[in-house]
Amino acid sequence: MPISRSEEASDESTLPENAIHGDDIGQQLVLEGEQKETSHATGVGRTSEDGYNWRKYGQKQVKGSEFPRSYYKCTQPNCPVKKKVERSHDGQITEIIYKSAHNHAKPHPNRRAPAPAPAPSTDEMSEIAEAGETYDKVDADSVWGNIQSAVKDTKHSLEWKADGQERTSSASVVTELSDPISMKRGRSLCMFESEDTPELSSTLASHDGDEDGATQAVVSVEDDAEDVESESKRRYHYSI
């Protein structure tokens, strides 16, 4: 069931750029909430959790987990990014694995694509190109570099009986900054690392052998169901 989170919107708007800058080899990981990603149809609202647009291209029941894993691709034309998402029966995301890095800027929240035209192509380009400085501009809009929004909704913890590994999941938040820039930004904003971030374990693995510069970011969302209330807190003090 779709939990209607209040907002994807807010997510998006609040969730800013976890973008990475293009070539970086980036490593990024983002944790998303669990909103249903797509409101469907053409239009706005397809951006999900991390602000990018994703298209689901497959789903499969994997062995270790009792929940199916979904496969998504970034809809941006030349963006190689893919992500695997596992979610529990209530729609809560239990794990997200990103592969590769976006080579484009994050689409604007209310806009589908970066607008091909006229305008400014500089915007996104510049972000990619000179992230550092441009960020400032961008910042105006979105302010922080890359945080992830969290997951919320923890209803119960489920047990992953997997083969041996057990994990309770429900959701939690993970904040991870891998980009220097973001780091910097994060720091200046003092937002991450909420003191109450429960246990979130995130693993980041970069394989550089895989595909050129391919990266994989694994985000495991585990958490204590009991923290439900901390959710709000968890929302990271995002304050500008």
Add this chain to the structure above:
DNA sequence: AGCCTTTGACCAGCG
């Protein structure tokens, strides 16, 4: 009309 989700089948890697 366009794009997305769903779902079964196919393919490749590994033990």
Add this chain to the structure above:
DNA sequence: TCGCTGGTCAAAGGC
């Protein structure tokens, strides 16, 4: 070599 598993493709249907 065979079987298993994970990942991707592609057709059909929906919004």
